[in-house]
Amino acid sequence: MGKLETIGFDADDTLWHNERVFRLTQERFANLLAGHADRERLEAELLDAETRNLAHYGYGVKGFVLSMIETAIEVTDKTVPAGVIAELLEAGRDMLDHPIELLPHAKDAVGALSKRYDLLLITKGDLLDQERKLAQSGLGELFDGVEIVSEKTTASYRAIFDRHGVAAKHSMMVGNSMKSDVLPVIEAGGWGTHVPSDLEWDWEHAPAPEGHPRFHVLEDLGGLADLVSTIS
Template sequence: MRKLTTIGFDADDTLWHNERFFKLTQARFTELLADHAEPEHLDARLLAAERRNLGRYGYGIKGFVLSMIETAIEVTDAQVPAEVIRAILESGQEMLAHPIELLPHARDAIEAVTGSHTVLLITKGDLLDQERKLAQSGLGELFDGVEIVSDKTEASYRRIFARHGDGAERAMMIGNSMKSDVVPALEAGGWGVYVPHDLGWALEHAPTPSSHARFMELSDLGGLPALVDEIG
């Protein structure tokens, strides 16, 4: 009997570029507020706002834009010019329209395990934006199921892998976030495969579970087929 029957892929910065657009927008935000706050101070205030607002707005571009507006109001003592607010909103609209660029080996890795395994896309964030990116990626037809969740937890992985497969114990989750993709998948009883990305978000950091028997790391998705064969 095959040990591994279900494979889940994260989307943003695992299959396609995403964080680069947040970094570019944040750099623009720093320029807009240059007269009111030093870059490091502004970055810290924005990160604090994002952390506070996760429970209100969830993950994604819309929450990021609202956190930028909130931070702009705070650092200007509620004196932020209307044109700055407008520029922040326009930056968010540009992010929501950015083209999709696949990361190396993304399509090949998915195609290598389709047919032999149940293949899922498991992502979090704004529903409309995630659906747009999946449609533009050209990868949609390769997945047996798509789950867009508000957060990735042990419970959500157990539920998803039970619904689409043979349970978390026979499932693997692949992604660039230790906090969201790897650790909760391991806690659910599955394999957690970390594929690092050059850019990362501070709120997605977590200690590496190096001693866990089911934790694995790949430099890129090109090594996935061999890893899947090794597990059996």
């Protein structure tokens, strides 16, 4: 058997656009509260709120909306108008209804690899929203398993590989986040392939494991099938 048996894919900003939807909503948030705080302060306080709330709300749109509301309350000293809260809730609903747009080469890469390898979608976020996006993407039938987790850690990857009956050393994870998609998989004994996105949430930043034999970087998913074939 080849070195690789299973390929895991991140979803948001690896297979389809996601962060730019958050950035557009953050712009809407900043405009709504422009009379109460400057953009730099709003961005800093919103990031603080998101980070603080991850343990309570997890990842995804709903936690983001709650963090925006919390930040609005803080920067207005609890005087935020009900109309602003209503607009933030509406912004969240717009995010949840936003159509899926696949990233370049995503469909071809997943389709080509599905013919030779077991494919897993491993993603964080709200269960209903991630299921909606996968269904709209048209890629769902190409995956042998879908794992929606609260956090991507070395332990969670090992548990996923165990559930699917594959050793970490025969598994690769492909994603845009160094922190979530690459480093913990390499630590678990697998292969990590970083496909950077144009936009990345600050929380996901981490130094690359330069020189590690199981670490690779691709400009986009167009080179993934060739990379996997050289390893296998």
